[in-house]
Amino acid sequence: MGLLQISEPGESPDPHTRRLAVGIDLGTTNSLVATLRNAIPECLPDEAGRTMLPSAVRYAEDGAIEVGHAALARRGDDALNTITSVKRFMGRAMSDLREEAAARYQFAPPTEANRGSIRIITRHGEVTPIEVSAEILRVLRERAEATLGGPLYGAVVTVPAYFDDAQRQATKDAARLAGLHVLRLLNEPTAAAVAYGLDQRSEGTFVIYDLGGGTFDVSVLRLTRGVFEVLATAGDTHLGGDDFDQALARHAFASWSLTRALSPSGQANLLAAARVAKEALSTDQTATLQVNWGCGFDSALEVSREQFEALTAPLVERTLSLVRRTLRDAKLAVTDVDAVVLVGGATRMPQVRRALTGLFGREPFSDLNPDEVVALGAAIQADQLAGNTREGGAAHLLLDVIPLSLGLETMGGLVEKIIPRNATIPVAKAQEFTTFKDGQTAMSLHVVQGERERVEDCRSLARFELRGIPPMVAGAARIRVTFQVDADGLLSVSAVETTRGVRAEIAVKPSYGLSEDEIVGMLKSAYAHAGEDMQARALAEARVEAQSLLGALETALAADAELLSAEERSALEERMQHLAHLVEGDDHRAIARAAEDLNRASSEFAARRMDRAVKRALTGRTVNEVL
Ligand code: ADP
Ligand code: MG
Numbered sequence: 001m002g003l004l005q006i007s008e009p010g011e012s013p014d015p016h017t018r019r020l021a022v023g024i025d026l027g028t029t030n031s032l033v034a035t036l037r038n039a040i041p042e043c044l045p046d047e048a049g050r051t052m053l054p055s056a057v058r059y060a061e062d063g064a065i066e067v068g069h070a071a072l073a074r075r076g077d078d079a080l081n082t083i084t085s086v087k088r089f090m091g092r093a094m095s096d097l098r099e100e101a102a103a104r105y106q107f108a109p110p111t112e113a114n115r116g117s118i119r120i121i122t123r124h125g126e127v128t129p130i131e132v133s134a135e136i137l138r139v140l141r142e143r144a145e146a147t148l149g150g151p152l153y154g155a156v157v158t159v160p161a162y163f164d165d166a167q168r169q170a171t172k173d174a175a176r177l178a179g180l181h182v183l184r185l186l187n188e189p190t191a192a193a194v195a196y197g198l199d200q201r202s203e204g205t206f207v208i209y210d211l212g213g214g215t216f217d218v219s220v221l222r223l224t225r226g227v228f229e230v231l232a233t234a235g236d237t238h239l240g241g242d243d244f245d246q247a248l249a250r251h252a253f254a255s256w257s258l259t260r261a262l263s264p265s266g267q268a269n270l271l272a273a274a275r276v277a278k279e280a281l282s283t284d285q286t287a288t289l290q291v292n293w294g295c296g297f298d299s300a301l302e303v304s305r306e307q308f309e310a311l312t313a314p315l316v317e318r319t320l321s322l323v324r325r326t327l328r329d330a331k332l333a334v335t336d337v338d339a340v341v342l343v344g345g346a347t348r349m350p351q352v353r354r355a356l357t358g359l360f361g362r363e364p365f366s367d368l369n370p371d372e373v374v375a376l377g378a379a380i381q382a383d384q385l386a387g388n389t390r391e392g393g394a395a396h397l398l399l400d401v402i403p404l405s406l407g408l409e410t411m412g413g414l415v416e417k418i419i420p421r422n423a424t425i426p427v428a429k430a431q432e433f434t435t436f437k438d439g440q441t442a443m444s445l446h447v448v449q450g451e452r453e454r455v456e457d458c459r460s461l462a463r464f465e466l467r468g469i470p471p472m473v474a475g476a477a478r479i480r481v482t483f484q485v486d487a488d489g490l491l492s493v494s495a496v497e498t499t500r501g502v503r504a505e506i507a508v509k510p511s512y513g514l515s516e517d518e519i520v521g522m523l524k525s526a527y528a529h530a531g532e533d534m535q536a537r538a539l540a541e542a543r544v545e546a547q548s549l550l551g552a553l554e555t556a557l558a559a560d561a562e563l564l565s566a567e568e569r570s571a572l573e574e575r576m577q578h579l580a581h582l583v584e585g586d587d588h589r590a591i592a593r594a595a596e597d598l599n600r601a602s603s604e605f606a607a608r609r610m611d612r613a614v615k616r617a618l619t620g621r622t623v624n625e626v627l
Contacts, residue, residue: 019153021183021386022144023191023378026133026157026171028087029213029241030345031055032372033140033155034379035148036388041195041376043369044147052371053143057135058082059122067139076268080105081122085214086136088237089118089129090174091167098238130174137178154183156382158374161187161219161233165449165461169490183385189219189230191377192343196365198223205231205336207327209356209364210343211319214240218323220330220337231330234322239315241278241346242271247311249274252289252301266293281305282348309351316355323359340364345371406483406491409446409455411436412540418483421451430482432498436548438555439471443479445504447493453533454540466495466504474548535588542591546583549595550576553602556609563608575601 022035022044030052034043043051050069058071059081066074075082088101093116097107108119108126119126137157144152157175159168168185175182189208193199198206203223210217217235249270253262262270273291280287281303290300327334340360346352347370356364368376407417410433419429435443443466450458469477478498485491494505553576561569579594 018388019386020144020148020150021153021379021382021388022140022155023186023375023380023382024137024140024155024157024175024180025188025191025372025375025378026087026137026159026174027055027212027374028085028215029055030371031136031140032375033144034372034375035144036379036383041379043372043375044143046143053136053139054084055086055136056082056084057086057132059124059127061123063124065124065135067135076265076272079264079268081124083120083122083127083132086129086132088214089120090133091164091170092118092129094118130170130177133171133174134177137175137180141178141180152180153386154181154382156184156186156191156378156385157182158186158188158191158378160215160217161189161230162217162235165491172490183382186378186381187230188217188343188374189221189233191374191381192341193221193377194380195368195373195377196339196341198339198341204338205332207323207337207340207360208343209319209323209340209347210235211346211352212240212344213346214238214242216240216319216322218319218326220326220332231332232326234326234329236318236322239318240344241275243315244278244312244346244349245271245274247315248278248289248303248308251303251307251311252291252299255301256299258299269293277303278308279348281308282350305350312351316351319352320355320359323356334360341373342366342370343373404449404459405451406447406449406461406485407458408433408481409448411544413455414537414540415448415450415453415455415458418481419485423485426484426486428482428484430480433479433481434475435469435472435477435479436474436544437551438474440474440477441469441471442467443469443495445481445493445495447483447491453537457533461491462493464493464495464504466497466502468500468502469497470500474552539586539588539591542588542595543583546579546591546595549598550580550583553598556605560605560609560612563612564605568605572598572602572605 020035022033023041025032025034032043032051032053034041036042045051046053046068053068054072056068056071056075058066058074058078060066060078071082072084075084083105085101089097094102094107094110095116097118106121108121110116118129120129120132141152141155155175157171157180159171163171171185172182188210192208192210193206198204198221201223206221206223208217208219208221210219215235215237216239217233219233220231222229222231252274253270269291273289277287277289284305286302286304288300288302290298292298327337337360340356340362342353342356342364347364347366353364353366405417405421406419407415408431410416416431418431419427423429433443445464445466446455446460447462447464448455448458449461452458466479469479479495480498481493481495483491483493492505494503496503553572557564557569557572564572575594575598579591579598582591582594585591
């Protein structure tokens with residue numbers, strides 16, 4: 001979740017071969033598409049001049065699929081077939097759903113075959129979150145192609161910084177389904193920083209404050225000598241502009257002394273009216289909240305900005321306390337922050353801007369449209385990746401880092417980290433492993449993600465097997481395992497037995513991923529348990545080593561016992577018993593000492609066996625054969 005800026009030699013920009021590339025902000029509430037025109041990024045409007053496309057998809061009666069404003073308008077009376085906030089479902093399993101989300105639609109029961117993935121039942125049949133998102137992306141692609149006059153070369157699609165492997169993969173799949181070539185998935189705060197040109201500065205510390213329709217995210221970015229890094233990120237996946245609508249709607253409901261509970265469509269009408277009033281209050285001192293209940297029955301209420309701000313002050317305060325916490329996590333004071341960037345439509349509310357100015361003692365950046373800034377940054381990045389270099393030299397490419405370490409399970413339930421947390425991507429790392437048993441011909445590989453030392457405390461991502469390893473003594477096979485994470489943060493793992501060249505590989509694609517809270521939780525527990533984990537690792541390692549030594553000696557004694565005198569043999573066996581006994585306990589130092597002792601005591605035996613083996617191999621062969 002950090003960024004690294006590198007320079008790539010750009011292709012010479014030729015106006016005739018300029019490739020059409022766009023940036024897409026696939027939002028929870030609204031989505032946008034932007035492109036560079038005459039070196040200036042701009043969002044592309046629909047025929048009605050609107051740049052924002054509500055992230056709503058309705059599966060209509062006549063077999064048609066409505067996307068955007070048309071779909072949203074019918075949410076009240078066709079709720080089960082109108083999917084909104086589908087971003088919350090991306091890369092998730094049924095078991096990840098919160099209760100209120102699970103109550104909004106009808107879902108197909110999870111089965112063994114679909115691995116608990118989310119399927120929403122509509123009048124068009126079952127649809128997956130990936131398909132719903134693809135409908136939104138398709139409309140944006142068509143809008144861009146109609147405006148730019150040709151097929152797109154590719155798109156940069158943005159995702160929240162905390163999105164895990166599964167959520168990123170789902171986003172990429174949706175784009176592919178929509179007929180888009182994904183040049184790169186880009187973190188939303190990074191895109192906002194790029195839109196403001198912060199990557200062009202020499203250094204600085206920036207806070208990206210993103211208050212959208214249903215989510216709040218805050219990230220602290222640091223730029224040093226051209227390298228960007230995310231110092232901390234936090235947020236609330238259920239705090240956004242919608243909560244401000246609800247606060248206002250509750251106030252209106254109470255002041256009208258309505259006695260009956262509202263029908264779902266009445267509720268939708270009230271919330272829509274509250275939203276209109278809320279948005280008007282960002283520019284006006286008063287607004288009228290007006291609801292048409294149908295059958296000629298209306299209600300209206302005048303609300304002042306002051307009233308609205310008093311009603312919603314606790315919501316603003318919740319975002320501020322998350323900002324303060326994020327700064328504490330990054331070990332920064334407010335005075336260390338050089339700029340605050342506003343992202344998300346809800347940051348248009350004056351009370352949000354005032355609160356941030358109060359906290360940081362400076363005005364936040366607001367020159368760009370807060371609901372367009374992510375798409376604009378993505379467009380700049382897309383243009384560079386398409387090879388349409390900006391004037392003035394090489395293109396800057398932003399790279400992210402992986403949020404949690406990736407590794408393999410090794411003997412004793414331990415994790416061997418292959419790619420550490422915060423490694424910049426794309427990255428490939430290889431490590432050699434060997435067999436544990438004599439004659440072992442297969443090896444099972446278990447890929448995990450997390451910071452803890454033990455497998456049971458990490459998240460399991462995938463399992464696969466390498467078969468056909470030539471039988472050899474334990475420790476002789478050379479198995480090279482390579483982890484590769486591409487620029488979008490997606491992992492593939494391959495294993496090769498190097499003497500024989502046997503291969504196995506897997507693209508890691510978990511059925512559902514980690515939530516932001518889980519990532520934060522996993523990091524916290526890694527710090528909290530660091531000491532305890534080191535103990536556990538030391539113990540498990542000592543046990544594995546002791547057991548493999550004992551196993552090897554048992555095999556050797558069974559084969560070549562006559563190489564030892566009776567005394568030598570019983571001395572060795574005594575030490576073996578002592579070690580076997582210690583392995584049952586939990587003193588890793590005692591185990592290591594006894595193993596070392598046994599190793600020394602058996603070295604003479606090993607030498608004699610080696611001698612005999614060499615003699616046997618040489619017997620009856622000529623010098624020419626041997627050399
Ligand atoms: P997301 O990133 O979740 O897709 P957006 O950044 O588009 O969402 O933000 C949508 C939210 O911004 C909605 O709650 C909307 O009411 C709010 N919003 C848009 N314009 C204004 C405005 N002028 N004043 C207050 N809130 C606004
Ligand atoms: Mg957004």
